Each structure stands twice: as structure tokens, then as C-alpha cells.
Amino acid sequence: MSxxxxxxxxxxKQLDSAKTQTERNQLGQFATSTALATDILEYARGLLPSNFKIRFLDPAFGTGSFYSALLQRFPLxxxxxxxxxxxxxxxGNEAIKLWGDTPLQLSIADFTQAKPPNSDEALANLLICNPxxxxxxxxxxxxxLRLKRTTEQTSGIKLSGLAGLYCHFLCISDAWMASDALAGWLIPSGFMDVNYGQQVKEYLLNQVTLLRVHRFYPDDVQFEDALVSSAVVWFRKALPPVNHAVEFTYGGSLTAPKVRExxxxxxxxxxxxxxxxxxGYSNRNSNSQQLKLKDTASTSRMPLSSEGRNSEFLPLKLSDLFTIKRGLATGANHFFVLTPEQVSTHQLPLEFLKPILPSPRFLSVDEIEAxxxxxxxxxxxxFLLTCNLPLYEVKAKYPSLWxxxxxxxxxxxxDRYLCKHRSPWYSQEKRPPSPFLCTYMGRQNTxxxxxxxxxxxxxxAxxxxxxxMLYPKPALEKALLKKPELxxxxxxxxxxMDDETLMGEGRVYGGGLHKLEPKELGNAIAEKFLEILPSLSYVANSLSESLL
Structure with missing residues (x-):
């Protein structure tokens, strides 16, 4: 380190400590470490010719970790x-003092409101940014509204209203880059999974040549004060060539990743x-997208169509077997989810109480007897408190509940958001008990x-x-009723089911926190169920018909 x-x-560090965490969160100020900035510029050096004349741009400069690495990796x-x-x-003011004797031109201004250069010679050919x-x-x-308008005007991309500021930075910067310019972005990896990231992915696939996406291990948090899973995205400002392939890497560093694909x-x-x-396991999962479904009568493949097509492979997903829903949101668990002691203290009527499971961290067993x-x-x-009676009737008949x-x-x-949008506010959404449940989030290092x-x-409960909550669909439900041992x-x-399968469908956050939404769990390939389904020909046939 120089x-x-x-x-x-x-x-x-001194400047960060002079601000509260809330102030820095509002402006998204999470500095890039020296080691990571150096790794990024070292990788950039490998992508550029040795005599390349650099016109550098960092739209979110901070104190200049990338610029510092640039000066260490490239001669002036x-x-x-x-x-x-x-x-x-x-x-900005401190950065101007620090880099005053270098070629840097630093503007203390909002990049999203700045005007790009008019001449091609002034456009950047190397952009590195942690937006x-x-x-x-x-x-x-x-x-x-301003950001959406600016983004569309500069890049033609219509971003969702749910997009974070970093998405706008990436798209707006398109107007600041020369043809064939190289860009490296250190951004949250969430854009690769969420709906609002779709437009960003379309930009990366259609308007530039996406070179590489590197993701860090979830527990390898790149920012000490922000639990966010990070990725480094590299692209050139040029249309992608025919049959182009993108390098995805995972773990380790940019210059020494653990996995390549x-x-x-x-x-x-x-x-x-x-x-x-x-x-490292996506190829295995993609190969298992087509799963054989056999008839019970023999080992021959079951025809899945009356039209004579040879549809011998069936992509069986959990959503084919289950209707999957999130558990109910009360809006105030401390008020609506009660212990027997609280029920007794407030003398609440039993007809408005339903058993409900504790949080997974307080559930020591995986099989719940009744x-x-x-x-x-x-x-x-x-117990869950829920009542559909109007308040005047509650007051007349159940004074303790009132x-x-x-x-x-x-x-x-x-007056809480969920409560005031229910009628009456003390009623709960319908979530009947389900025989199978899956925890919504968790970590591997437990x-x-x-x-x-x-x-x-x-x-x-x-x-x-x-x-x-996993509710068996009719075909599976019928099988379970007929043979409870199933x-x-x-x-x-x-x-x-493989952890990798489930994690691959869900999303991961900094610190290694994995989450699954109902649709994501439903997309998981149900390979293990094929060991059960052959003994249930009517279930198999029902599923095959519904999937054609």
C-alpha cells in the first residue's frame, strides 16, 4: 500500500465516523476497500492493451479508492x-485536497444531473464505479420521476420505480462512455434475480457486450457496514458479437476466482x-431440468400426450405438486400472537383463538405432533387472535375481547398499514394449516x-x-388421503432436496442470509419426488396432463 x-x-475512516449510519445510508455511502479496488484495477489492466491511453471516469468518487488504485496500476x-x-x-472537498497534484478533475455535484461531454475525445474509455x-x-x-426520465433519455432504458439508485447510475453512464469503452461496476448482486433488475439485464445483453460477472461468497461481505451481496460486472460499450458467451465467476477474488463458467x-x-x-453446480441443475417420469406398470417411459408425441421427459417442479403461500402477516405479532398466559390474563374467548407455530428459531423439532x-x-x-365480528357486536357479547x-x-x-387495510382491523388473512412448511430464510453456517x-x-396450527406453507394440489392430496403413510x-x-437447488432458486444477501419466496420455492426441481410418484400412477398421469 502506497x-x-x-x-x-x-x-x-475519519470522514465516515463523523457521520451517522443513517446519514450514510440515505446517500448510499459505502466505501470500497483498498484490497478490492486494487483487485478491480489489476483486472482492468489485463483487459487493456499495454499502451492504452486512459480517459478515466468514476461517477461516485468518494475519497478515490479506485483512482488511487488506478495510479498504482498504471503509469501517469x-x-x-x-x-x-x-x-x-x-x-469531495477532502478528496480535492488529497489529489490536488494529480491529473484528477473532481466535481462536487450530482452525477445524475451532470451533462456528458459533447466531444467523443472527452468521453471516458475506462469507467470504474461503486455507485x-x-x-x-x-x-x-x-x-x-427525474431519475427515470434522465435514464430513459440517456440510455433508452425504462427502469422500474423499485430500482435502486445504482441502476440509474449504471444506465445514465452510457452517455459518458466512448465506443468500445471498458466499464467495471461494483454493485449489489440482487439485480440478477429481482424483477426491477430485468431492464438492467436487457441493457447488459442488448446494448453492450457483457464480459464477466463475478460474485463474492455471501459471507465475504465487501462492505463492513452494509450487509449486501456484491458483484463486479464488466462490459464494453459495443454490441455483442454473434454467439457471445459471458464469463460467470464465483468466490475468491477477481484475479483468482474459485469457480468459472x-x-x-x-x-x-x-x-x-x-x-x-x-x-459450480448450475450445470448439474440445468441438466436435471428434464426428469424422467415412469409408469407404475413397467419401466417403460410413460406417454405424456394422446397426440403420439414422444414427450418422455417431464420437468417436475414443486409448484406442480403444491400451492405455496407465505404464512400470514398480522401487522403486529406482539399483539395478535399470544401465549396461554396472555390469553388467561386478558380473558380472551377461545372461539377467536387459533393455534399458531412459533418462529423457526424457537421451534426445536422438524415434526410437529398434535x-x-x-x-x-x-x-x-x-395462539393467533382473529375475529370477523363488527366492533359493536364484540362489545355487546365479548366485553373482555372488546x-x-x-x-x-x-x-x-x-392504524398500522396492514391492520387499517383489513376489515375489521383485528381479523386475519386466511391461512389454513398446511401439512408441510419451509422456513423462509436461513444461513448455511448454523x-x-x-x-x-x-x-x-x-x-x-x-x-x-x-x-x-405448502398445500398439496388435488392429485397429490388425493394420494395422501388414500395412503396417509405417503x-x-x-x-x-x-x-x-439439494441445498444448492433451493439456494439457486432463491436469493442471497450479505453475510450469507438466503431467502426464498413462494414462487422461487415452486420453481425448484422436485427430482426426489420421482422416487415416490411411480407408485402413484394416477398422480403421475394427472401431473403429466396438467403440464402439457
Missing amino acids: ATELTRALLN SQIVSAVGYEIDPHY PYVRHHHLTRLEK LVSVEVLRHTVKWTKFGL DSVGNPILESKL KYLQMGVENGIS SRGRPFRFILNHSM TATNVYL LRLVWQALNQ
């Missing part, structure tokens, strides 16, 4: 110009989630070693939205 870089890194004789933008004078990580809910309505642009265009690629009335046999017993509800009004529970748990529920086999099949 003396100047050491000075810059210490200066950045190669750097024709260096331009930076920093919106916050708190950092501000500002989520859409930190942007005002007027700011969103080439994926064609055509495959990427037809893939919703890009985080499946470059993990007592004679359907209540779960657990150490931690909880009194408790008045406490909710006085404490602002009735005592269980698995991010997700599948629960077998014999009770009449429902669940909150920290669970996904219930355990289905549960075992769920538990035998």
Missing part, C-alpha cells in the same frame, strides 16, 4: 484524463435468475448446516410469514 493510499484510507504517462463526481462535499447503494424507498417521488447470451436471455450461474384437538405439542404454545381491542386502538395497532428447513405438521415419504423427499 503512502498516499494509506493516507486516503485513514481519511475515509498512460492516463490522459481522470474525471470524478462526488455529491457530498464532506468527502451509491440507495434503495428506492429512500428516494422521493419527484426524485424517482461460460454462459451464452441466448441462455441468459431466457433465464430469470442469473445467480444460478458460476456456482394433541386430541389438533393443538401442536410444543414447549412454546402460541377491552383488549381498545388497547390496540390506544397503542396505534389499528448448527444444522442447511439454510432451509422443511417441517412436517400434524397439527391444526397455522404459521406467520416467516414460513412458506405423508412422511413426501416430507423425506422435501428434505432430500
